[in-house]
Amino acid sequence: RLEMRNFGVKVCLIEPGYFKTMITNTENLEKNFHSSWDKLPEEIKASYGESYLRQFVVMLKVMQKTYNSNLSLVTNCMEHALTSLYPRTRYSAGWDAKLLYLPISYLPSALSDAL
Numbered sequence: 001r002l003e004m005r006n007f008g009v010k011v012c013l014i015e016p017g018y019f020k021t022m023i024t025n026t027e028n029l030e031k032n033f034h035s036s037w038d039k040l041p042e043e044i045k046a047s048y049g050e051s052y053l054r055q056f057v058v059m060l061k062v063m064q065k066t067y068n069s070n071l072s073l074v075t076n077c078m079e080h081a082l083t084s085l086y087p088r089t090r091y092s093a094g095w096d097a098k099l100l101y102l103p104i105s106y107l108p109s110a111l112s113d114a115l
Contacts, residue, residue, distance in 0.1 A: 001089070012081040017094030017101065020069045026060050033057065068094050 001011040037053055077091035092098045104112045
């Protein structure tokens with residue numbers, strides 16, 4: 001963002017929370033993770049353990065329940081950034097981005113890592 005300022009280009013950051021899209025689709029992610037897991041050398045599989053993969057998939061399924069399906073929250077940010085005379089530097093789309101990720105970004109790294 002700052003590097004582009006010297007060229008007269010204003011860069012706006014759109015930092016969305018989690019939304020229901022094909023990228024976050026649990027079935028697709030699980031299929032891709034299992035495919036990648038099957039290709040790993042046995043040494044790496046042993047380091048992580050089968051339980052790692054199972055717990056990760058369970059976590060994805062739990063998280064998916066909180067994903068927002070209203071993509072207009074993101075596209076509205078994009079529209080504002082593109083059409084506003086004075087666009088903001090940062091846009092946070094979704095409740096989780098505003099209430100969780102944005103405040104966490106201001107914490108010291110050790111504390112945010114713990115959370």
